[in-house]
Structure formats: structure tokens, C-alpha cells
Amino acid sequence: MKEILVIYYSQTGQLFDVLKNISATISDENVNISYCEIVPKKKFPFPWKSEEFFDVFPETFLQIPAPIEAIPDEILRKKYDLVILGYTVWYLTPSIPINSFLKSSEANKILANTPVITISASRNMWIMAQEKVKKLLVENEAKLVGNIALVDRNINHISVITIVHWMMGGKKTRLFGIFPKPGVSDSDIVAASRFGLPIKKAVMESDYGTLQKNLLEMGAVKIDASLIATDKRGNVVFGKWANTLIKKTGEERKKWLVYFNYYLLFAIWVIAPIVFIVFLLTYLPMFRKIQKERAYYSSVALKQD
Ligand SMILES: Cc1cc2nc3c(=O)[nH]c(=O)nc-3n(C[C@H](O)[C@H](O)[C@H](O)COP(=O)(O)O)c2cc1C
Numbered sequence: 177m178k179e180i181l182v183i184y185y186s187q188t189g190q191l192f193d194v195l196k197n198i199s200a201t202i203s204d205e206n207v208n209i210s211y212c213e214i215v216p217k218k219k220f221p222f223p224w225k226s227e228e229f230f231d232v233f234p235e236t237f238l239q240i241p242a243p244i245e246a247i248p249d250e251i252l253r254k255k256y257d258l259v260i261l262g263y264t265v266w267y268l269t270p271s272i273p274i275n276s277f278l279k280s281s282e283a284n285k286i287l288a289n290t291p292v293i294t295i296s297a298s299r300n301m302w303i304m305a306q307e308k309v310k311k312l313l314v315e316n317e318a319k320l321v322g323n324i325a326l327v328d329r330n331i332n333h334i335s336v337i338t339i340v341h342w343m344m345g346g347k348k349t350r351l352f353g354i355f356p357k358p359g360v361s362d363s364d365i366v367a368a369s370r371f372g373l374p375i376k377k378a379v380m381e382s383d384y385g386t387l388q389k390n391l392l393e394m395g396a397v398k399i400d401a402s403l404i405a406t407d408k409r410g411n412v413v414f415g416k417w418a419n420t421l422i423k424k425t426g427e428e429r430k431k432w433l434v435y436f437n438y439y440l441l442f443a444i445w446v447i448a449p450i451v452f453i454v455f456l457l458t459y460l461p462m463f464r465k466i467q468k469e470r471a472y473y474s475s476v477a478l479k480q481d
Contacts, residue, residue, distance in 0.1 A: 177208055180209045180256060181258075181259045182210070182211045183212045183260070184213060184262030185263065187222050188342075190297050190359050194360065197368045197372075199260075201373055202372040202376045207379065214274060216243070217244060223346030225344075226344065230437050233414075233436065234418045235422075236272050238422060241280070257382070258375075259290050259292045259293075263295075265301065268304050269308055275308075278312040278315075284316045287317065289318075289319070290318055291318075297359070301403055303399070310478040320478075322378075322387045322388050322396075323391070323476055324371055325396070326364055327360065332403065333445075338356060338357070338358035397473075397474045401466045404473065405455055409447075421436060
């Protein structure tokens with residue numbers, strides 16, 4: 177009997193639906209799948225109020241762990257053949273609950289010397305967050321063997337508008353009845369079940385050598401090369417903001433978070449389009465570099481820096 181653990185944090189249930197659909201095609205009489213939800217001691221709100229949404233930024237980006245409920249003993253006692261880590265991206269970084277888990281001593285107990293598949297369901301900017309997860313997995317002595325990254329496939333600026341409507345309004349519906357539904361589409365959530373087949377084969381054969389290649393052939397990861405530069409640049413600027421904001425307290429912090437809110441609007445509506453135009457203008461001379469980056473970020477390898 178093969179033992180698989182699905183460990184995750186999903187606020188609205190979108191990521192959890194993806195995980196359930198993938199698990200459904202892995203599961204059979206030879207495979208036992210256990211689920212473990214990461215539960216923060218202090219719950220994050222949903223729907224979010226604007227101040228709360230920005231208030232989690234500094235701690236998220238600086239990857240400062242928050243207390244989480246203890247992982248049940250029956251999970252810690254078992255040795256798993258495979259762990260599926262389901263995470264979402266907050267501010268170009270793994271969400272606080274997932275980061276807190278990955279930095280806990282329990283993570284090391286569960287993940288050490290264990291194959292791990294990461295599965296994310298984000299808006300579209302997940303590449304640098306995945307690099308951060310890769311590093312945390314190495315710190316936990318885990319072996320990353322596969323990655324599936326589902327995203328909102330609408331164009332960047334449409335998905336910004338619709339996700340705000342979803343996160344602040346609490347409903348995954350079409351804004352004004354004209355915009356597309358926010359987040360990962362219903363059809364992509366259902367079709368995620370196909371990824372279970374190569375995962376099941378790899379688990380049964382204890383051979384993960386070609387898993388990521390097989391997952392990529394099925395469309396598990398689609399790299400939008402124009403977003404790599406935005407994600408990287410965003411990380412540099414977010415670092416500066418987060419290090420400034422973390423030093424502010426009380427009313428001072430509130431005031432600075434409002435400035436950050438304005439900056440974010442400016443970054444999305446002014447800087448990101450400029451980065452995109454530069455990307456288009458330099459596409460041909462940068463073609464080889466872009467292809468290399470595409471291959472690397474689709475892979476489960478971690479660059480040494
Ligand atoms: C505070 C916050 C920040 C987010 N930042 C990002 C981001 O930087 N990149 C991205 O692609 N998605 C971002 N998202 C969207 C999430 O990755 C995710 O798709 C959404 O929260 C639904 O996930 P759920 O399964 O937990 O409900 C953010 C969501 C929240 C709540």
C-alpha cells in the first residue's frame with residue numbers, strides 16, 4: 177500500500193478543489209491518500225477588507241512565520257511515499273500558512289527524504305514564489321519531483337480586476353456580468369484530474385525520473401515569459417517596501433500601508449505595462465535567454481546562487 181499525504185492551505189477552496197480532482201485519479205485500493213489542512217492559529221479573513229489585505233504584505237513577503245495549529249500525531253507518525261504540497265501565492269511568495277508550515281520542525285519530520293510534488297493555484301504570478309518554495313524544500317531535505325501551477329488564464333490586467341472583486345467581495349462571480357469569472361477556470365479545475373495518472377504511475381513504480389517531463393507534456397505548467405521580468409522586478413521593489421513597512425507600528429504602519437496600496441496600483445497600471453513593452457521590444461535579442469528561463473522555471477531544479 178502506497179501512502180500519500182496532501183498537505184495544503186486553501187482559503188476559498190479553489191486550490192482544495194484542484195487537489196481533490198487530482199487525488200481522485202491517483203486513489204485506488206493500492207494507494208491511501210490522507211489530507212492535512214494547515215490551520216493558522218489566527219484565521220485570515222475572507223472576504224478581505226482592503227486594510228487587512230495590505231496588512232499581511234510585510235510578514236508574507238519577508239516570510240515571517242505565524243503560529244499554526246499542531247499537525248495531528250497520526251500524520252507525524254507515518255512515513256509517506258509521496259507528499260503533495262498545495263499552496264497559493266500571496267505577494268509573489270508562498271502564503272503565510274504554508275511558509276509557517278515549511279519553517280516548522282514538523283515540516284522536516286514529514287518532508288525529510290520524501291518525494292514532494294508542489295501544486296499551486298494562483299492568479300498568474302507564481303514563478304518566484306515557487307523558487308522560494310524550492311529553497312524551503314531543500315532546507316527540509318525534501319526532494320521536489322513535480323510541479324503543477326494552475327493560473328487564471330485571462331490577460332494580466334483583467335485578472336487583477338476580477339481577483340479584487342473576488343477577494344474583497346467574497347464571491348467568485350463575473351463582475352457586472354461582463355468580466356470573466358476570477359481565478360482558475362472551472363474547466364481547468366475539473367481537467368486537473370488528468371495529472372493524477374502520471375503521478376499514480378510514478379508512485380506505484382517509485383520512479384519520479386520522468387514525472388515532471390510527463391506533467392509538462394500534459395500542460396501542468398505554462399510559463400508566460402512576459403511575467404517573469406515583472407515577477408523578478410516586483411520582488412526587488414517589494415523587498416524595499418516590506419523592509420520599510422515592517423519597522424512601522426500602529427497608526428504609522430496603517431499610514432504606510434495606504435502608501436503601499438497606491439504604489440501597488442501604480443505598479444500594476446503603469447510599471448507593469450512598461451515592463452511588458454520592454455519585453456516585446458527586446459524579445460528577439462533576448463530569445464535564447466527567454467527560452468532558457470522558460471525551461472528552468474518549468475523544471476523542478478533549483479539554481480545554486
Ligand atoms: C493577500 C493575497 C495576495 C495574493 N497575491 C498573489 C500574487 O502575488 N500572485 C498571484 O498569482 N496570486 C496572488 N493571490 C491569489 C492567490 O494565489 C489565490 O489564487 C487566491 O487567494 C485563491 O486561493 P485559495 O485556494 O486559498 O482560495 C493573492 C491572494 C491573496 C489573498
